Amino acid sequence: MNISLKGNSGCHQLCTMWADVAASMLYAFGSNGRGQLSLGHLEDAHTPTPCLIPSLLPSVPPCVIAAGGNHTVLLFPSGECFAAGDNTGNQCCLPSATFPSLTAFHPISSYHRWEHVSAGWSFTVLIDYEGKIFVSGKGQKGELGLGEDRHDALLEEIADFSPRKVIQVVSGMAHTLLLTASGDVWGWGAGRKGQLGEPTQSIVSRPRKVEVGFPVSKLDCGKDFSILVSRDNPQHIAILGNDRYRIGDSLASWSGAEILDIQASWNGVYLLETSGTINAWGKNDKGQLPPPSLEGITDIAVGSEHALAIAEDRTTKERKIITWGWGEHGNCGKPGGGDVIGEVFSLDIPAPRNVRIGAGCATSFVWVEE
Template structure:
């Protein structure tokens, strides 16, 4: 079952209404909703997408700019949009502030939504789209897509990175351009294994044994120099908030750098972490007991809209909070712009 909590002013939590949820609440789902957990959860400014291994995609929330890939206003509960053909399947997706990017199993890239800063990758003069393919672009096998507020990165199986959207801070590499309206290669000097987008920066992890890390763009919190002092391998995942970077290590610990005025960075003594999901200014983690292997959810950071799961809302600073999830088996987590999602089973 899917649970959600946090900001819900446009129905992005799929609760059937437009009120924030301060504790984990079961989502409304259609009758043909999959019984297996989603393989990807993407959450934009006010819209949410769930992708399943079957290639099906479900959406909820604000669709005033077609960011939910359907020609309608809002979706206060999850609904699916029809494939382009009977055998069409989606493989990866991402969500920016008011747009969505999807990669299909053939390596074709589609965009839906709006943006004035090249977010759609369709060219300088195209600012609105309804599930439109980026033509004349064949990056090869896609293994990850990530979006910040107004820029997108795409990673291929060969370790190449492509990007488009806002580039004035250098988040899309050199040469620095205010707007990159079409996909272009992002050069970082090494093949990439994982990446993510912050508000106006990009974080890229190499796939070599030392796992080098590059930060492109605005680095007001000097994350790059902090990462340069880190040596050795052992990184399972790298994720970015609007203003921070989080590394999940093989030891079950989290290393994080960036803005921390609302407790966005986790306590340094966390261990047993099996998975993380980083939102705009908060994060979730799945932690496992060393002997029992029992899983629970913990949260920390900015929680004004209830996205940390505290009854009545509120930030979680210098500690973690453990929201109560009615179903005991925690399987998957996701986080967005003040939104949190948990897939749990009996």
């Protein structure tokens, strides 16, 4: 699952310190059984907790948090990457076991910089500024895109595949999609539910073009489905793959305003409109869908079965960070843990103009610059 940190807009030797570089703070809460929150331990955090960070971590906010099943990768505007969590399959792009605190992993060369990153359950996909695609991790369903006999890799390039300028990469639990500047989509990994288009294949072990019938402007991956927005008609949104909650029917009848953002959870789709409202469809047994009364939403970050948002009062302009949905691991920030159903929970964290939010697999992140 790939999460851009939302807002208005290396070294193997880890030297940790509390995150106060350049008057900024990175908080994390939720599932942490493999150290993916970078807290220095392996216990879940039920309330926002300051992360441990390496001393060389950039002082600017990361542009992307890629959250896998039990690992997290932060990509910074400088092209540097830092990872934390489970690395038993090299999904943290390093040859070691578990990293309970963020650790830098070296680029391929001294001039090498990453431009895009995504993470699936036990793998990571990285794209450099030359458009070369690298994979790291493990998977039995073609997740690495290296061919049908390859189930593990450590920062290995997908050879003989270099599409034109890539503008987005996203991963679900076991499949990945690339979006190019021309609006073309390429994908690989698990395809049994049709999430990689036609023809349906259980395993797509090498990148193939996904035929959708229109140029795409934005996309995202759910657990076993894909969501794609038309570049020519932003109100035309296609869903490929498992649609057990009939999201496609809802999208077909949706006649909303301009879309500010679109994201997918494991089993849902969330549209943030420029009006500040959210339209969402999908699974809702744990309150995954937002209360209908929400307004003044400026940013949203959707995780596996929960979400964070920034809400602004239209009169006072006061801003707050809210959460809702499945919160068993504390990923909604509610003291003691627990789901937030039919309402929202307000975090006790300031929400200045430059606050950033992120959400992953039962994990949540907030970057605050004061």
